[in-house]
Amino acid sequence: MEDLLRRVLEGIRPRKEDRERLRGVAEELMVRAEKVASGLDAPVRPMLVGSAARDTWLREERDIDIFLLFPEDTSRKELEEVGLAIARKVTEGKGREQFAEHPYLTAEVGGFDVDVVPCYDVEDPRRIRSAVDRSPYHQEYVVRELSPASIDQVLLLKKFLKGIGAYGSELKVHGFSGYLCELLIIRFGSFREVIREASRWTSEVVIDPSGEYDSEKDARRLFPDEPLIFVDPVDPGRNVAAAVSKRNLATFVRACQDFERQPSEKFFFPRTPSISPQEMRGIIEARGSKLLGVTFDVPKDLVPDTIYPQLRKTERTLVERIEGAGFKVLRSDVLSKAGRSLILLELSVYELPKVRRHVGPPLGVDSERFIEKHLSSGRSLAGPFIDRSGRLVFEVEREHTRAIGVLQDALEDRGGFGRHVAESVEEGYEIVEDEGLVDLAEDEELFQFLGDYLTRCLPWHL
Amino acid sequence: MEDLLRRVLEGIRPRKEDRERLRGVAEELMVRAEKVASGLDAPVRPMLVGSAARDTWLREERDIDIFLLFPEDTSRKELEEVGLAIARKVTEGKGREQFAEHPYLTAEVGGFDVDVVPCYDVEDPRRIRSAVDRSPYHQEYVVRELSPASIDQVLLLKKFLKGIGAYGSELKVHGFSGYLCELLIIRFGSFREVIREASRWTSEVVIDPSGEYDSEKDARRLFPDEPLIFVDPVDPGRNVAAAVSKRNLATFVRACQDFERQPSEKFFFPRTPSISPQEMRGIIEARGSKLLGVTFDVPKDLVPDTIYPQLRKTERTLVERIEGAGFKVLRSDVLSKAGRSLILLELSVYELPKVRRHVGPPLGVDSERFIEKHLSSGRSLAGPFIDRSGRLVFEVEREHTRAIGVLQDALEDRGGFGRHVAESVEEGYEIVEDEGLVDLAEDEELFQFLGDYLTRCLPWHL
Numbered sequence: 001m002e003d004l005l006r007r008v009l010e011g012i013r014p015r016k017e018d019r020e021r022l023r024g025v026a027e028e029l030m031v032r033a034e035k036v037a038s039g040l041d042a043p044v045r046p047m048l049v050g051s052a053a054r055d056t057w058l059r060e061e062r063d064i065d066i067f068l069l070f071p072e073d074t075s076r077k078e079l080e081e082v083g084l085a086i087a088r089k090v091t092e093g094k095g096r097e098q099f100a101e102h103p104y105l106t107a108e109v110g111g112f113d114v115d116v117v118p119c120y121d122v123e124d125p126r127r128i129r130s131a132v133d134r135s136p137y138h139q140e141y142v143v144r145e146l147s148p149a150s151i152d153q154v155l156l157l158k159k160f161l162k163g164i165g166a167y168g169s170e171l172k173v174h175g176f177s178g179y180l181c182e183l184l185i186i187r188f189g190s191f192r193e194v195i196r197e198a199s200r201w202t203s204e205v206v207i208d209p210s211g212e213y214d215s216e217k218d219a220r221r222l223f224p225d226e227p228l229i230f231v232d233p234v235d236p237g238r239n240v241a242a243a244v245s246k247r248n249l250a251t252f253v254r255a256c257q258d259f260e261r262q263p264s265e266k267f268f269f270p271r272t273p274s275i276s277p278q279e280m281r282g283i284i285e286a287r288g289s290k291l292l293g294v295t296f297d298v299p300k301d302l303v304p305d306t307i308y309p310q311l312r313k314t315e316r317t318l319v320e321r322i323e324g325a326g327f328k329v330l331r332s333d334v335l336s337k338a339g340r341s342l343i344l345l346e347l348s349v350y351e352l353p354k355v356r357r358h359v360g361p362p363l364g365v366d367s368e369r370f371i372e373k374h375l376s377s378g379r380s381l382a383g384p385f386i387d388r389s390g391r392l393v394f395e396v397e398r399e400h401t402r403a404i405g406v407l408q409d410a411l412e413d414r415g416g417f418g419r420h421v422a423e424s425v426e427e428g429y430e431i432v433e434d435e436g437l438v439d440l441a442e443d444e445e446l447f448q449f450l451g452d453y454l455t456r457c458l459p460w461h462l
Numbered sequence: 463m464e465d466l467l468r469r470v471l472e473g474i475r476p477r478k479e480d481r482e483r484l485r486g487v488a489e490e491l492m493v494r495a496e497k498v499a500s501g502l503d504a505p506v507r508p509m510l511v512g513s514a515a516r517d518t519w520l521r522e523e524r525d526i527d528i529f530l531l532f533p534e535d536t537s538r539k540e541l542e543e544v545g546l547a548i549a550r551k552v553t554e555g556k557g558r559e560q561f562a563e564h565p566y567l568t569a570e571v572g573g574f575d576v577d578v579v580p581c582y583d584v585e586d587p588r589r590i591r592s593a594v595d596r597s598p599y600h601q602e603y604v605v606r607e608l609s610p611a612s613i614d615q616v617l618l619l620k621k622f623l624k625g626i627g628a629y630g631s632e633l634k635v636h637g638f639s640g641y642l643c644e645l646l647i648i649r650f651g652s653f654r655e656v657i658r659e660a661s662r663w664t665s666e667v668v669i670d671p672s673g674e675y676d677s678e679k680d681a682r683r684l685f686p687d688e689p690l691i692f693v694d695p696v697d698p699g700r701n702v703a704a705a706v707s708k709r710n711l712a713t714f715v716r717a718c719q720d721f722e723r724q725p726s727e728k729f730f731f732p733r734t735p736s737i738s739p740q741e742m743r744g745i746i747e748a749r750g751s752k753l754l755g756v757t758f759d760v761p762k763d764l765v766p767d768t769i770y771p772q773l774r775k776t777e778r779t780l781v782e783r784i785e786g787a788g789f790k791v792l793r794s795d796v797l798s799k800a801g802r803s804l805i806l807l808e809l810s811v812y813e814l815p816k817v818r819r820h821v822g823p824p825l826g827v828d829s830e831r832f833i834e835k836h837l838s839s840g841r842s843l844a845g846p847f848i849d850r851s852g853r854l855v856f857e858v859e860r861e862h863t864r865a866i867g868v869l870q871d872a873l874e875d876r877g878g879f880g881r882h883v884a885e886s887v888e889e890g891y892e893i894v895e896d897e898g899l900v901d902l903a904e905d906e907e908l909f910q911f912l913g914d915y916l917t918r919c920l921p922w923h924l
Contacts, residue, residue, distance in 0.1 A: 202826045203852055227852070246852035253825055254848065261830070287843055288815035288863070326810075330819060330857075331849075348788075348818070349811055353750035356810070357792060363715055364664045368723070375923075381749055382918045386716065387793075390665055390689070390708035395792075395918075401750065456844045456857075461837075 001263050005191065008268045009152055012159045014059045025110040026052055026064050029090055033066060033116075036089045042082050045069040045121060049139040051178050054146065056154045058162075064114045066090070067135055069121035076129075083118025090116055098303060101130035125234040137234040138179050145186045145233075156191040156268075157181045163268045164255040165459055166248040172308045172336075174245035176252070183209075183230060183240060199256035203227055203246065212236035255460060270459035275451050280438045283454045289330055290350035292407060293437050294318075294343045296429040298336065302420055307336045310418020315343050317416035318407060326352050327403040331456075335449045341424070342446065344437075344453060350403050355381050360392030367392055404431065463725050467653065470730045471614055474621045476521045487572040488514055488526050491552055495528060495578075498551045504544050507531040507583065511601040513640050516608065518616045520624075526576045528552070529597055531583035538591075545580025552578055560765060563592035587696040599696040600641050607648045607695075618653040618730075619643045625730045626717040627921055628710040634770045634798075636707035638714070645671075645692060645702060661718035665689055665708065674698035717922060732921035737913050742900045745916045751792055752812035754869060755804055755899050756780075758891040762801045764882055769798045772880020777805050779878035780869060788814050789865040793918075797911045803886070804908065806899075806915060812865050817843050822854030829854055866893065 014022070026048055033046035050065035051057035068086055070079045080103055087105035088095055091114060095105035104117040120129050125137040146154070158181045161167035169177035187209050188194045206216040208231040213219040223229050227249045228241040259267050275283075284291060298307060311334040319329045328349035335342045360370045367384075374380045374394045383394035400406050411429055414422040432440050437450055476484070488510055495508035512527035513519035530548055532541045542565055549567035550557055553576060557567035566579040582591050587599040608616070620643045623629035631639035649671050650656045668678040670693040675681040685691050689711045690703040721729050737745075746753060760769060773796040781791045790811035797804045822832045829846075836842045836856045845856035862868050873891055876884040894902050899912055 203824065245850070247848045247850050250825055250848045250852035250854075254829070254854065257829075283843075287817040287857075289817050290815075330815075330817065348815055353752070353792075353810055355749040355751050355792065362665065363712055367716070367719075371923075381745075382916070384920055384923060385918045386709050386712045386920070388707070388709050390712035392712070392716065395749075454844070456847045458846055458848070461833075461846060 001192070004263050004265065005156060008156060008159065008265060011269070012058050012060070012155055013152065014057065018059055019055075021110070022052060022057070022064070022112065025112050025114075026066075029064065029066055029109065029114065029116075033068065033086065033090045036086050037068070040082065040086065042086070043071050044082070044086065047136055047139065049135045053139055054142050054182070055148075055151050056142075056146075056158070056178065056182055058155055058158055062112045064109075064112045065135075066114065066116050067132070068116065068118045069136060070118060072120055072122055074120070079118050079120070087116035087118070102132060104132075126237060128235070134232075134235060134238070141234050142179070142182050142186075146182055150185050150190070153185045153189075153191045153194075154182050157185060157194055159268045160191070160195075160255070160259075161252065163266075163270050163459060164251055166244075166251050166255075169243040171243075171305045173248070174243050175248045176244060177240070180230060180240050180244075183233070195256045195259055198253055199260050201228075201249070201253045201256075203250065205229065205249070207231065208236075209233065210236065251458065254458065258460060264460065266460045266462070271462045273451060273455050273457075273462055275455065277438050277447075280450060280454060281435050284435055284438070287346075287454075290347040290403070291434050291437055292345045292347065292404060293432040293440065294345070294407070294411065294425075294429055295432065295440070296341055296421075296424050297339055297427065298341050298420065298424045300339045304336065307341065307418075307420065308334070310421045311336055311341055311343060314417045314421045315345075318343065318345060318410055320416075321410045322347070322403050322406050325400060325403070325406045326356065326398070327406065331453075333449075333453055335446065337443075337445045341421070342449070344450075345407070347403050352398060352401055354397055354401060355395050356398040358383075358394045358396045359387075360384065360394065362391065404433075407431065463654070466725050466727065467618060470618060470621065470727060473731070474520050474522070474617050475614065476519065480521055481517075483572070484514060484519070484526070484574065487574050487576075488528075491526065491528055491571065491576065491578075495530065495548065495552045498548050499530070502544065502548065504548070505533050505536075506544070506548065509598055509601065511597045515601055516604050516644070517610075517613050518604075518608075518620070518640065518644055520617055520620055524574045526571075526574045527597075528576065528578050529594070530578065530580045531598060532580060534582055534584055536582070541580050541582070549578035549580070564594060566594075588699060590697070596694075596697060596700070603696050604641070604644050604648070608644055612647050612652070615647045615651075615653045615656075616644050619647060619656055621730045622653070622657075622717070622721075623714065625728075625732050625921060626713055628706075628713050628717075631705040633705070633767045635710070636705050637710045638706060639702070642692060642702050642706075645695070657718045657721055660715055661722050663690075663711070663715045663718075665712065667691065667711070669693065670698075671695065672698065713920065716920065720922060726922065728922045728924075733924045735913060735917050735919075735924055737917065739900050739909075742912065742916060743897050746897055746900070749808075749916075752809040752865070753896050753899055754807045754809065754866060755894040755902065756807070756869070756873065756887075756891055757802060757804045757894065757902070758883075758886050759801055759889065760798065760803050760882065760886045766798065769803065769880075769882065770796070772883045773798055773803055773805060776879045776883045777807075780805065780807060780872055782878075783872045784809070784865050784868050787862060787865070787868045788818065788860070789868065793915075795911075795915055797908065799905075799907045803883070804911070806912075807869070809865050814860060814863055816859055816863060817857050818860040820856045820858045821849075822846065822856065824853065866895075869893065 030046055030048055037044040047067045047069055049067050052064045068083050084103060091105060091107035095107035097103050098106050102118060107114050117132055119132040122128050122133050125134055128134055161176050166175040168175045184194050188197050206219045206229045208219055210233045212231055219229055223239045226239050226242050227246045228244045230240040232238040232240045315332055315334050319332055322329055327347055330346045330348040332345045361367050371384050379397040381395045384392055387393045411425055414425055492508055492510055499506040509529045509531055511529050514526045530545050553567060553569035557569035560566055560568050564580055569576050579594055581594040584590050584595050587596055590596055623638050628637040630637045646656045650659050668681045668691045670681055672695045674693055681691055685701045688701050688704050689708045690706045691701050692703040694700040694702045777794055777796050781794055784791055789809060792808045792810040794807045823829050833846050841859040843857045846854055849855045873887055876887055
């Protein structure tokens with residue numbers, strides 16, 4: 001086991017030259033930020049935060065986060081205007097503006113993905129004005145609590161989570177953030193202890209190292225729908241693991257159990273499955289289900305954190321509509337990539353007979369209007385009669401005998417869609433069926449997505 | 463309304479010549495019974511009971527019930543042997559033996575269906591030895607409580623229940639018995655009052671005229687699964703309406719509501735629908751569902767009260783098996799007629815894709831064996847993976863992609879079938895599909911059954 005982890009570390013720990021390169025770029029940016037700030041005569045304090053500042057980055061990562069701390073009495077408008085002006089100068093005009101709660105700048109500098117984020121220098125982290133204001137406190141906390149000897153343990157945990165597909169708090173992933181990895185190592189001491197601990201987790205976990213809550217129940221009351229709760233040591237009103245979905249929690253727990261049982265590099269470096277278009281067609285035929293892909297253009301400037309929640313909401317709506325009409329969805333998924341989105345629906349019941357059962361009011365509720373409506377509709381095939389449970393029943397004509405009809409109706413009225421998705425679909429959409437999806441997937445990312453979907457498997461089982 | 467009921471009564475009340483004919487046959491049988499009994503020197507008292515004895519029979523009915531009352535100290539063996547010997551002589555050897563709790567004889571005499579039933583002359587009707595021992599007490603109670611002026615009201619109620627298909631406590635029907643009709647008229651005074659009362663009934667009704675129970679709840683505790691409870695005035699431990707199914711209770715209540723709203727002779731004399739084989743094929747095509755009929759021979763001497771509960775049990779088992787495999791049954795029904803039975807199943811989901819979702823154990827339960835079993839089965843199409851709810855999932859090959867495969871398996875192993883049905887099916891069966899059923903239905907009764915099924919409707923709506 002120790003050998004295995006040593007080998008993994010050799011593959012993921014930044015080498016001397018990696019560290020020097022990052023340090024070079026980060027220091028240059030920090031120096032420039034100080035200079036620009038003092039040149040503007042603005043009371044701004046630049047701060048390097050995140051994994052780059054804590055040496056908890058993986059060799060494959062390229063993120064540098066610089067925060068610009070403004071005094072609490074700065075107006076929001078000034079913070080945004082001055083903050084972005086500084087950021088633009090720091091990145092020498094290469095930055096693109098992004099929006100979280102505040103606007104911020106993102107740029108590529110010397111091969112690194114640099115974020116320059118204006119925030120408030122708040123005195124109490126429990127009184128923040130937006131989520132980013134907490135980052136300087138996280139920075140201080142981790143630097144204070146995480147011993148340099150434990151940094152390797154963080155790297156192992158991050159890479160493990162990446163390998164099993166559960167790393168990243170962005171809304172496309174709903175996984176574990178880097179900060180959460182650091183806190184888990186601080187709490188349990190080492191990678192192996194985290195694994196051992198987590199392999200006993202259930203579907204509801206509460207971790208509160210600072211003991212802010214009297215009981216797990218108290219903490220759960222505050223974060224009722226979040227399967228994993230890790231109380232933020234710098235702000236007990238926040239769950240660091242708020243983003244972690246049921247799926248990613250369960251994936252992590254299963255991975256820990258399997259790793260305990262049979263440690264392997266596969267957890268850190270999973271094989272990427274690769275199948276041919278021919279094989280894809282074979283799998284689609286073998287499954288025998290009906291695949292419907294809805295594709296449409298989306299504005300290119302929508303970031304994944306905006307589009308993914310909307311796509312998932314739309315996906316849920318479509319599944320509900322289709323199943324509400326009596327059909328059955330086996331599985332579904334969504335993909336968004338530069339300017340184009342796909343909602344993939346796989347049906348196990350795609351076609352239904354014309355006749356459909358329609359249940360009337362129970363005894364005690366007047367049924368006259370119900371009966372008259374159906375007798376005069378011209379769509380009644382049998383009834384009214386009473387079924388075995390005593391309910392009044394008509395058998396009527398189904399509106400759509402194929403699920404695609406329901407899907408098309410839903411795409412026309414777009415109720416329950418995410419806002420940008422609704423607007424995009426209104427502009428036009430295409431429905432691609434079954435093996436047509438393979439032809440559509442000439443695009444590399446789409447092809448990979450479809451291949452992953454069709455061979456879906458826990459990565460360490462590949 | 464009074465006109466309507468008068469017209470109905472004219473059509474259903476026995477005419478003078480009907481009554482004379484029945485009285486003639488009944489008296490002759492009673493005289494013969496007395497003579498045979500005294501000839502045998504047996505302490506037996508013959509008694510005319512049932513609707514013939516109370517003048518509550520409809521013109522279309524042809525039932526004469528003669529009970530042979532034995533002293534309580536008679537052995538069961540003697541009761542059966544002597545009872546049947548007398549019965550045979552009374553019916554002059556024309557009788558066929560039947561079995562309820564005791565054996566009894568049934569015969570056709572002078573155009574009437576005659577039952578001769580040995581029973582115990584018990585002193586307290588709450589201490590009966592079998593259900594038939596209550597009949598003499600029912601006879602006494604009704605004669606005492608039902609005024610001759612109310613007999614017409616009983617006839618109206620019986621004919622109304624016949625017209626809507628809810629009359630008869632036999633297990634083929636699960637409806638209202640003649641005795642229950644008499645009690646309802648005694649309780650509420652007239653046909654119209656029963657209708658008015660019942661149109662307000664819900665799916666749970668308790669009637670306890672003798673006030674034997676402190677509350678409806680007390681009575682319901684004794685008869686927990688019986689939707690209509692009418693406490694027997696001669697034995698409060700018995701529910702006279704025990705046979706009434708949810709369906710027949712709801713049918714009666716709906717009929718009462720509709721009759722109140724719009725009285726019509728249709729409730730008493732429903733139209734019999736009649737469709738051609740051509741029309742049947744058209745309806746089957748219009749419904750678009752899949753019809754599967756299982757037919758098999760059954761021993762000719764099995765009475766409906768034996769075969770129907772077994773057919774229904776088998777029907778339920780088949781529906782559960784088919785739906786358990788992921789298919790969907792829209793409606794089903796059973797028919798038994800001289801020597802042959804049919805279980806009809808109508809499917810709205812008849813075919814499913816090869817791929818099927820198989821959910822594994824939840825977090826906290828060891829999944830190693832589950833995963834290994836499926837990985838090595840050679841039938842796994844995808845997985846293991848974790849779904850959105852955090853459950854472990856495999857997608858595996860379905861055993862049967864058509865419901866008929868599941869049906870055939872069930873007919874081969876016959877678990878959960880009624881005993882005689884299982885034995886009969888073991889001898890051989892046939893599965894007839896869709897329009898093949900129309901060809902099968904050259905038989906009048908089967909044809910009528912299929913027509914009723916396809917045009918199923920509350921009779922007063924026809």
